[in-house]
Amino acid sequence: MSETRQDDTSVDPLSAFARRLESTVAAGDIAAAATLITNHLPETWYGLPLTRVSELLQQINSSNSLDPMISSIAAFLAGQDPAVATGRGTTPALSSAWARTVQTLQLRTRGATHELQERLHEKPGILVTIEPLFDPNGSMHLMMTVQLGITAMLAGEYNLALTYFGAAQLQRLVPTVPFLTRDAYLKSAIIHASLGDTRDAQRALDQARDIPRTHSWAEPLIDSNEVIARALISPCDATADEMLAVPFHNLGEIWPFYMTALIRLVSHLGRRHDVENLLLRMEQMPFPHTPGEGLPGSIIPISRSMRNIDRGDMTAAKRLINDADPADPFTQQCMIVVELNAGRLRATQRAARALEKNPWVTGLRRAELWSLVGLAESYIGLNSPDKALEALRSMDALPGGMRPADLRQLGPRTRLLASSEFPCWLVDDVEPLTSGGSAGSPVNLTEREYETLRVLAKEITRAEMAAELFISVNTLKGHLRSIYKKMGVTNREAALLRARREGWL
Structure with missing residues (x-):
């Protein structure tokens, strides 16, 4: 999907900036290149492959003409501890904004959800203020706003995340980084489809589709958000196939929401083996998370708990969900x-x-x-x-x-x-009800199986059940196996619990 769209974009403003930066470095004008990077951090970050960004920063840094804040970015990309300082040509607001971004990115990389929550509330001011002189087209302010939204989303503060994403959507579209606005719409769609209103989610999807594309490496990652949102809004075979085609490396930090979409697909499509197998694979992947913290630290026990509910093993389901974040x-x-x-x-x-x-x-x-x-x-x-x-x-x-x-x-x-x-x-596509609690026999049980289920509810021995039904114990066992299979459970307790909840008994 993303490759087809990118073919439609021959030259975009972001590509033009990347060429300008490369030509400035090639001409040996290191001071001008350093100024370009300082004044266009988002364009530098998203306009070139990150390996190339790291190379350029190290090349410029070796000339001793690079601002200390830019040096910290080079250290961050190299996996080192970035010591953020205010240096020549950098305003305190810009340095402070980058410092907060680096700190939250490090916490997000570790999956430290609770620390992220604390960091979000350290400062009452929600949105950073970047001085116009050092943010000529508003891209830095937009990037910071979206990053704050992602931080709130990963920290589990979904209302706050929607506030940040809404603020990003209200900013004017920045021609060099329009995908940041698209990202804000799509992540809003994921939140609305997961916890809010699917109609709001669909509106956000529609808005995102009208935003122009670039050649940034971030576009395929953002495309995966669109796939997740569609699967949450309309769980069906088509969206399941799209989900299965998403490479894991395109998920990034949004992987827990990908898993929630998979769980919803399983619940709507039944025991679909390819989706369930993908869930099992994801549970073994080293995605960043701290066990028991937020959705990243909870989605695996949630997934396993839901699978045990489907099997009728409520004891295991309860034990597993206790490993998730109760808040x-x-x-x-x-x-x-x-x-x-x-x-x-x-x-x-x-x-x-x-x-x-x-x-x-x-x-x-x-x-x-x-x-x-x-x-x-x-x-x-x-x-x-x-x-x-x-x-x-x-x-x-x-x-x-x-x-x-x-x-x-x-x-x-x-x-x-x-x-x-x-x-x-009572609308047409919802099954009509009868005073018996369901339309016809539950889950296609035969009349004999339904009668067996009613006797099962008496909680008497199997020999007593067989005698009441005028059948042998072996025949009774066969009926019970068939009942459990049709109900999607594995034992008597789970069968009775489901039957009582559904109103069959």
Whole structure:
């Protein structure tokens, strides 16, 4: 996808800057080259391959004419500790901005999410101010704004990330680095599709498509954000194929959100082996993270927990999710699913309340929906229909009201309750409900298997079950194997938990 687009861009302003810098160095005018780099840091960073940037900086640095701040960039690219100082030709604002960028990049490289959160709140001022003389086209201010958004996104402060990305989108488009604005739109789309409103995500995608492209090495990495956003918005075979085609090296720091998209694809497409195998491969990759910190340190236990839910092993699912960051909203969503499927309804309510009160996702629609789903389902299970209705009314008050995709998050008993209060919720592409709790037999069970499931709920011995059904114990075992396979579980406990939640019993 990215190669086709780049072929349409023969000469762009960023390429023109890169040629100008190279020709200045080739002419031996080191002082002019140093000034160009100082005044156009983003263009230098994104306009040339990073290996070439490092070579140029070392070449200029050896002449002793390079500003100390630029020397720190060379050290950073070489993997050394950059000692940032204010030197000749560099304003305090520019040096301070670069210092903060280097410090946050180092934390992000280590996956130190909690330290990132502390760093974000060290200074109350949100956006850096770069003096116009040393940021002639606004590219430095734009880059810093986007980097702050990425830092907030990785730290799990999604509302703050949207604030930064929104500020970047409001700045004028910089011809040399338009991909930074595109990056702000696409990362906003990922946040909205993951935790907010898919309609907002789609609008951000549409805005990003109109932005011109360059020859920067960053373009393919940003393209992967678009693939992730599309998979989150529309999980289907086509977006799954696009996801499978994304090279790991193009994911960069956004890899945890790639995994969330894979998990959503698995839940929508069923047990699709190629997607599940990719998840398993990613769990073994050395992506930067600190275990138990934020989404980077939580997505692997979340992935493993969801896989065990699918198998019906709630004990393992609970143990694994306990290794994730309890303050992260993705962890809290998974905790709701774990507790609900395990039949721990009071614990489900605690998890739902934690997500409801999480300040990092206040006002984000999908996060609010999952909190309300957890409350409604748990109150139904506790035979508190009045309180369940309160949660359903709050769902109806969400922006845009209830949608077909939202209704599918509710179990049959909850939807049956909702149908009397909100008849407008029953739309054509949502399966109609009956007083029995489902349309027909659950998960295509035969009448005999459905009868066996009802007897299984009595929690009597297998011999007693066989006697009540007038069959042999071996025949009973065959029925149970078939039931477990169709329900996607592996044991009696998981089968009964799912059947009760779905309203089949």
